[in-house]
Amino acid sequence: MTRGRRQAPVSKKISESAVRRLSLYLRTLEELDRAGQEMVSSEQLAAKSATTAAQVRKDLSLFGSFGKRGFGYTVEELGRALRDILGLTQPWRVALIGAGRIGSALFEYRGLTHRGFQIVAVFDCDPSKIGRKWGDSMIRDVAELERVVGDLDIQIAILAVPVEAVQGVMDQASRAGVRGVLNFAPRRLKVPAGVTVKDVNLVIELESLTFALSQGV
Amino acid sequence: MTRGRRQAPVSKKISESAVRRLSLYLRTLEELDRAGQEMVSSEQLAAKSATTAAQVRKDLSLFGSFGKRGFGYTVEELGRALRDILGLTQPWRVALIGAGRIGSALFEYRGLTHRGFQIVAVFDCDPSKIGRKWGDSMIRDVAELERVVGDLDIQIAILAVPVEAVQGVMDQASRAGVRGVLNFAPRRLKVPAGVTVKDVNLVIELESLTFALSQGV
């Protein structure tokens, strides 16, 4: 029987909610790090991440053993481990498709670059927008998507196009070799196996809010 | 033993995921309605909403009995029932706080008004923005928040301010009597009991995407 720590997972299935919490823990750790704190207990990490100490320990135990009994976790070390688990050790190259209102907000959002997501190309289909300069680069014709994704080694696409266009753009993107997609259009996308989609849907958020509000009366 | 249909729930606890699916079903129903379809089976509703027929029926059964055995559901009737359950029978009055990049994208987003969310006031703290005209109304000083929320009977606030400012703005909003909040800033908010918060956090979405991508290697 091996005794290693920080062991690779035995390929257990990890729940979506566990992964989302890991991302939260990482943000909390970064705040602690900025505040100069070196150690943190599962108790404290939980309090700052709106969960419980047991949940924190269970989540981490899915991936290995990162703490010291009696003392807690080293902020920096655990942060490194989480970045590693979440696949954040090297920056990701992202295409933004749709240079409209949401697209421009995202393009200028420092929170993304900061976390290692580099928008390396922007696409649109509107001739009046194509060629316009955004930041260092230029808005490209979405027809070039396939070529550019290959040339720039893009792995992720953010879809910020109108709902009627989104499935078509998705098809182009998956043909181009994009493996992950963040979709802002309110439609469930059909994708080939091997492509992962995450949806951001404001209306669902708002409606789950109004549900809660009208329940609580 | 009563035999009523469409019974009010016996105040069971409804899971967040069930509510989110209801919102999805509603969108699907609206699409079917636009397409002129009158009846729908749980099977079809499930296929279009990326879930299973059993799940659809179970979700609906939490709130009552809306279908006809042997036939399915009336698109319009079920739509009405879902709007009722989700608290969408009358429009909600929303304050947008933070007239920056994300704020302006949201303000112009038709998808919200469309679904009965009316942005009736916009607030900022930047003197160069206050007083500027947006749509029919004007950007107001966030200092007026408390008064305006009362005057305009605002129930929901969308927070689109920088992360450093968000807890302060949240405190103002809850003092003002806002009961629901959609928060775009990447920080967990502390709120008094009776206030519900939903977070929209892009970085979590992207990181759960990169987790999936780096697992799947």
Place this chain on the structure above:
DNA sequence: CTAGTATTGTGAAGGTTTTCACAAGCTGTG
């Protein structure tokens, strides 16, 4: 009216996630 077909509504089973509780183990102190 009866038979036949289709689909709902729902207990029960099965599966997953969260919480509990405690042995294991690290560190500082005397």
Place this chain on the structure above:
DNA sequence: CACAGCTTGTGAAAACCTTCACAATACTAG
């Protein structure tokens, strides 16, 4: 070195959610 104090890591229990499977039932056709 032994002990005290504290926190992790983890099986087991509890809670929660999804899937299964089928009786109940609505409607149509004959």
